[in-house]
Amino acid sequence: xxxxxxxxxxxxxxxxxxxxxxxxxxxxxxxxxxxxxxxxxxxxxxxxxxxxxxxxxxxxxxxxxxxxxxxxxxxxxxxxxxxxxxxxxxxxxxxxxxxxxxxxxxxxxxxxxxxxxxxxxxxxxxxxxxxxxxxxxxxxxxxxxxxxxxxxxxxxxxxxxxxxxxxxxxxxxxxxxxxxxxxxxxxxxxxxxxxxxxxxxxxxxxxxxxxxxxxxxxxxxxxxxxxxxxxxxxxxxxxxxxxxxxxxxxxxxxxxxxxxxxxxxxxxxxxxxxxxxxxxxxxxxxxxxxxxxxxxx
Amino acid sequence: xxxxxxxxxxxxxxxxxxxxxxxxxxxxxxxxxxxxxxxxxxxxxxxxxxxxxxxxxxxxxxxxxxxxxxxxxxxxxxxxxxxxxxxxxxxxxxxxxxxxxxxxxxxxxxxxxxxxxxxxxx
Numbered sequence: 001x002x003x004x005x006x007x008x009x010x011x012x013x014x015x016x017x018x019x020x021x022x023x024x025x026x027x028x029x030x031x032x033x034x035x036x037x038x039x040x041x042x043x044x045x046x047x048x049x050x051x052x053x054x055x056x057x058x059x060x061x062x063x064x065x066x067x068x069x070x071x072x073x074x075x076x077x078x079x080x081x082x083x084x085x086x087x088x089x090x091x092x093x094x095x096x097x098x099x100x101x102x103x104x105x106x107x108x109x110x111x112x113x114x115x116x117x118x119x120x121x122x123x124x125x126x127x128x129x130x131x132x133x134x135x136x137x138x139x140x141x142x143x144x145x146x147x148x149x150x151x152x153x154x155x156x157x158x159x160x161x162x163x164x165x166x167x168x169x170x171x172x173x174x175x176x177x178x179x180x181x182x183x184x185x186x187x188x189x190x191x192x193x194x195x196x197x198x199x200x201x202x203x204x205x206x207x208x209x210x211x212x213x214x215x216x217x218x219x220x221x222x223x224x225x226x227x228x229x230x231x232x233x234x235x236x237x238x239x240x241x242x243x244x245x246x247x248x249x250x251x252x253x254x255x256x257x258x259x260x261x262x263x264x265x266x267x268x269x270x271x272x273x274x275x276x277x278x279x280x281x282x283x284x285x286x287x288x289x290x291x292x293x294x295x296x297x
Numbered sequence: 298x299x300x301x302x303x304x305x306x307x308x309x310x311x312x313x314x315x316x317x318x319x320x321x322x323x324x325x326x327x328x329x330x331x332x333x334x335x336x337x338x339x340x341x342x343x344x345x346x347x348x349x350x351x352x353x354x355x356x357x358x359x360x361x362x363x364x365x366x367x368x369x370x371x372x373x374x375x376x377x378x379x380x381x382x383x384x385x386x387x388x389x390x391x392x393x394x395x396x397x398x399x400x401x402x403x404x405x406x407x408x409x410x411x412x413x414x415x416x417x418x419x
Contacts, residue, residue, distance in 0.1 A: 178305050184389045191392045194399040201406025208413025215417075234409065241399065248392075261388065262310040268395065269313055272320035279327035282360075286334030293341050 020150025027137040027147065028065045031083070034130035035061055038120050047117045054120035057086065068141060071155030076141055083138040090131035093121025095214075105217045105224075144246070173257035180256045188251040188264070195248065199241035206235025222292055229285050233278050240274045243267060305384055314378040317391075321371035325364050328398075332361025352412060359405040363398040370394030 039054030096112035140147035209231030217224030244267035335357025342350025377387035
């Protein structure tokens, strides 16, 4: 691996870089393999549009992997958009295929017989694999962790040498400490845990809610769409709740320097701003449900 | 008794705290409204003879409670921004309030996930 050539083989930095490179390559290979498998299916059950599009996906993914591998910072945003697009395509294809199996909405049968194959998603299981693989790829290049650390280091960005007590963060202590007691720092840790657990619970609730909504669309379309919308809102709410977890946990793990507290408050603020939007949508969906019930008598 | 007037936060950090307080002030009533609407919808369903509406009431209650806790968090964050020299207490109170709100959302999430799972099985 290239990390070995440039860094001291026994240092924690070297180990971290090797882990980062391994994770990045694994995620990239999984994404690439998922496209190969789906395109091969398009070749076996011959669909020219699916085959062409699948081949383009393979080439596009190869291009982005190579670009990212140079460490270029400007490659990350387009690659993230590309991965997001691939996830959306896989999700649409899988939804249409599953709709045919479970009979959620008969109006989508016609398009469901054509579109998944044309999008190069002829198999629901492989489609789920593609969505998961690109999800991992997207996570590895956008979220702070070994893979992104490796890419940033390779691109020549100034990154802190990581260790168990100083993970790779851009927050540097200012020297001004807010002297919190052990009990008080424990409360910050408690908040981090509550955010994390609530995030996972809301994501699960959103996932099931969206499935139930999808099922209801066939029998009661308006209520079904409302339930689907609520499910999606809960799912996004769960994802957003996870964003400040690491920063809030830093207060316990790295100390009570105001830089860490300020960073935690910034991340909480950013989360709350998104919460406002989601709560607004949730309330609007509630109003929609109320109107539907009143109109229907 | 002398009051401490020094602050440990930089002007940028104070702006961040102010933004957090403002965000919480907007988010809290919306969660409260979303929760109350769920309770009302459950009530309407029950009134129409659909006893399944009962299930929406605890969920609405939890959402509304999360809204109330966020409202308390908004006040705590405002104190954290405005009152100098007592940052520790107000910071911990802000964390506590947000923690309470998200614990309510955690229970809400588990409850909704359970209901969704049962719906899928039926």
